Amino acid sequence: MQRHQLTERLPAVVESLVADIKALPATRRLGNVLLPSRTKAVAILNGLQQLVFPGYFGLQGVTIETLPFRIGELVLELTDLLYDQVRCCLRYREGKSPEEEADPTCVWCDHEAADIVAKFFDLLPAVRQILATDVQAAFDGDPAATTPDETIFCYPGLYTIMVQRLAHELLKLQVPLLPRIMTEHAHSLTGIEIHPGAVLGKSFMIDHGTGVVIGETVVIGDNVKVYQGVTLGALAPAYGQALRGQKRHPTIEDDVVIYAGATILGGDTVIGAGSVIGGNVFITNSVPPKNQVLLEPPKLKYRDRRPKNERAEVVDFQI
Amino acid sequence: MQRHQLTERLPAVVESLVADIKALPATRRLGNVLLPSRTKAVAILNGLQQLVFPGYFGLQGVTIETLPFRIGELVLELTDLLYDQVRCCLRYREGKSPEEEADPTCVWCDHEAADIVAKFFDLLPAVRQILATDVQAAFDGDPAATTPDETIFCYPGLYTIMVQRLAHELLKLQVPLLPRIMTEHAHSLTGIEIHPGAVLGKSFMIDHGTGVVIGETVVIGDNVKVYQGVTLGALAPAYGQALRGQKRHPTIEDDVVIYAGATILGGDTVIGAGSVIGGNVFITNSVPPKNQVLLEPPKLKYRDRRPKNERAEVVDFQI
Amino acid sequence: MQRHQLTERLPAVVESLVADIKALPATRRLGNVLLPSRTKAVAILNGLQQLVFPGYFGLQGVTIETLPFRIGELVLELTDLLYDQVRCCLRYREGKSPEEEADPTCVWCDHEAADIVAKFFDLLPAVRQILATDVQAAFDGDPAATTPDETIFCYPGLYTIMVQRLAHELLKLQVPLLPRIMTEHAHSLTGIEIHPGAVLGKSFMIDHGTGVVIGETVVIGDNVKVYQGVTLGALAPAYGQALRGQKRHPTIEDDVVIYAGATILGGDTVIGAGSVIGGNVFITNSVPPKNQVLLEPPKLKYRDRRPKNERAEVVDFQI
Numbered sequence A, B, C: 001m002q003r004h005q006l007t008e009r010l011p012a013v014v015e016s017l018v019a020d021i022k023a024l025p026a027t028r029r030l031g032n033v034l035l036p037s038r039t040k041a042v043a044i045l046n047g048l049q050q051l052v053f054p055g056y057f058g059l060q061g062v063t064i065e066t067l068p069f070r071i072g073e074l075v076l077e078l079t080d081l082l083y084d085q086v087r088c089c090l091r092y093r094e095g096k097s098p099e100e101e102a103d104p105t106c107v108w109c110d111h112e113a114a115d116i117v118a119k120f121f122d123l124l125p126a127v128r129q130i131l132a133t134d135v136q137a138a139f140d141g142d143p144a145a146t147t148p149d150e151t152i153f154c155y156p157g158l159y160t161i162m163v164q165r166l167a168h169e170l171l172k173l174q175v176p177l178l179p180r181i182m183t184e185h186a187h188s189l190t191g192i193e194i195h196p197g198a199v200l201g202k203s204f205m206i207d208h209g210t211g212v213v214i215g216e217t218v219v220i221g222d223n224v225k226v227y228q229g230v231t232l233g234a235l236a237p238a239y240g241q242a243l244r245g246q247k248r249h250p251t252i253e254d255d256v257v258i259y260a261g262a263t264i265l266g267g268d269t270v271i272g273a274g275s276v277i278g279g280n281v282f283i284t285n286s287v288p289p290k291n292q293v294l295l296e297p298p299k300l301k302y303r304d305r306r307p308k309n310e311r312a313e314v315v316d317f318q319i
Helices: A003-023 A038-052 A067-093 A107-140 A148-154 A156-172 A178-190 A237-243 B003-023 B038-052 B067-093 B107-140 B148-154 B156-172 B178-190 B237-243 C003-023 C038-052 C067-093 C107-140 C148-154 C156-172 C178-190 C237-243
Strands: A231-233 A263-265 A291-295 A300-304 B231-233 B263-265 B291-295 B300-304 C231-233 C263-265 C291-295 C300-304
Touching: A003 B067, A003 B107, A038 A067, A038 A107, A038 A156, A038 A178, A067 A107, A067 A178, A067 C003, A107 A148, A107 A156, A107 C003, A107 C237, A148 A156, A148 C178, A156 A178, A156 C178, A178 B148, A178 B156, A237 B107, B003 C067, B003 C107, B038 B067, B038 B107, B038 B156, B038 B178, B067 B107, B067 B178, B107 B148, B107 B156, B148 B156, B156 B178, B178 C148, B178 C156, B237 C107, C038 C067, C038 C107, C038 C156, C038 C178, C067 C107, C067 C178, C107 C148, C107 C156, C148 C156, C156 C178
Parallel strands: A231 A263, B231 B263, C231 C263
Antiparallel strands: A291 B300, A300 C291, B291 C300
């Protein structure tokens, strides 16, 4: 086929795609109501990161004297972005779809959005204060960290915790969709998935972090440390929507350490304060406080891969 | 060293790097033939995502009346992008490197590229229809999902499945390189790696997903659910190129659930319809239909970390 | 609340945030000294990738004749970027914070930065040569790779190894912060975390890779292969800063293969040359050369999920 013949076929391609889209309403969102936008959600997170850790990201050279101007500018910008996105999300929840109604106006949504943004800003200083405890925990808990600043600049665990704490406040303010879009953005950047519904205590640390999954109804106390590949999940999640609304995920009390690859499942499972869960442990029952739970060392099979006449020298090999 | 002294050294730096590049042809691609571009491959995926789920991404406010204009515009744009990238990939396969020939023209490649793009567009409605079953499965299978829209907006499993289904069609149309560049882009965003060669049934769901690896010769039936950290892989993959072209990865029949961290290896391994593979199970043999395979609960060692005089209170501790 | 009422509340919001930022110096970086920038670090990596693999990324159509111009342009651009970032990092280490001193000038830092950039460029040809061995290893070791070029275009393992080798040279030149920002950027893209301090031999391959963690004091020999989810980590890392500076991570000798999900911990642990560590193996002791270490196949429990009257047909089921 020549290139111009391909172009000549395009009207038929468009017609067939349009017919298919018309026939399948479930995977299209047409109409005049704007939907929430992932791009805008990311812009909001970038602005909030600059508010939460001023001077590390974005514009540099801000001084203690010029700080109010910089913060003022960021707050103005974020107000516009947040108000618009929250409004979209509220209209979405109200089913104000133009496929259903000619006039998608929702005055109630707009007033509610302004309320929510105001309340969210009021909560930010408290979020900053708890994030300062996370920064200290990330530094104290990692021998490879040279300064607390290093954890702010580039630790994926700290970034994901920051995003989750912000998204969690929006979720508590009843904003649909946006909180999950935010935590999934962090998941994409870090490989760490924390549902915005999870409740996290202060001084929370996740090191390395790739593969961590922390479910919607997890409750975590203060000073908890979690390593890569840890799942705090549900039993039999494949039952899907049938489980909705239940407490499906575990509770982790204060001062618990959960090492890499451990799996802790179930809504009634409680890991007691001060306990240590070893690497790769798979647990569906509660653990009382101050216990250490380890895998009994699994049996390993060793096979010498050398020709027989070369093996004499290792008679003393013992593991 | 002062800054200007550094600049004075640069000609020697360039000379040494150029000499090194000339001496090592294996890791350079010089010449006039354009190679496929990751940036363009990503632009193609973004456009295709807007065709497949119209209204969720990109331009908003499209109505049922203006739909043909929006789809028409996207199809035109994608035709240009796809034709160019497919043409680059075909020329690449033909070895049309300007390091080898003065005239890298390949008329045959250009005609073939137009053919492929036309066939690919003809397949899109069918891909949209199967993706609608994946959206429903993602919602039905996750108690934390509030609406099917949420899965389209931000579920990494659904995104990766979308990219793989599109890349798989390009692979079947014999396009080199581009399909893998696409699935590796999704892998980078989601931590989920599905080789474009894998054959996926309808209503396929991957939840959480970070760490999932689904190999080149995997075949998966309908209504299968896979969780984070699952490997459907090859036995002894370190043998590398020696295994090329063999069926190296397992077959998963309809209605199978594979929980987090399970590893299923080998080209002759078949997981029978309706079976459930438990978390962390490591399997290299087939499982007949309708079986549940669980790890026998591993022995755990508990050690009380409290001073002895504080332990009396837990005499009733049993797990 | 109406939209204009939200705006009227903003001065109070700004005041409260500014007060909070003033009260919490630990999580702010104010003043005139520019800090290192993640955006610039990523720009440096993109430029270095074009130097290391010329023609694959960025500007295409470079010929053997125009190569010196293209390389010259890249080197000039990278010199500016690197000199600025290294200078920021050195001033940062010297504590040249404008919150502490009115004049943050550091002439010593500037001269040192020029020295470091000059030395770094001198090392680049050697880094290119070792990366050529990694490209060959990535191709040879993966039956799904169709050409070595495919591994350069889109293999996450090769990308992460490239970034780590470059960051490792900067770390050896005593540049603070920047090397870790670089490897964490790669971690974000690939799910593979290799600390810039790790020492990697030639022909190193990581396949699939998501979830791999390679710690700061790891030493790896030549021709080593590592698969997804492998941890080369520390024992009891939760002790945190108390362990700083110790050799905490294992040593892997030449020609070792470490399959998916294996965990190898401890600074005294040595995996001897030619050994193979099986999938999911958890090891805290050394293994002598030329051994194969496998999990003794874990006991699995099978439960037939069919109604009893349908089970007769599988009397011959054996696994």
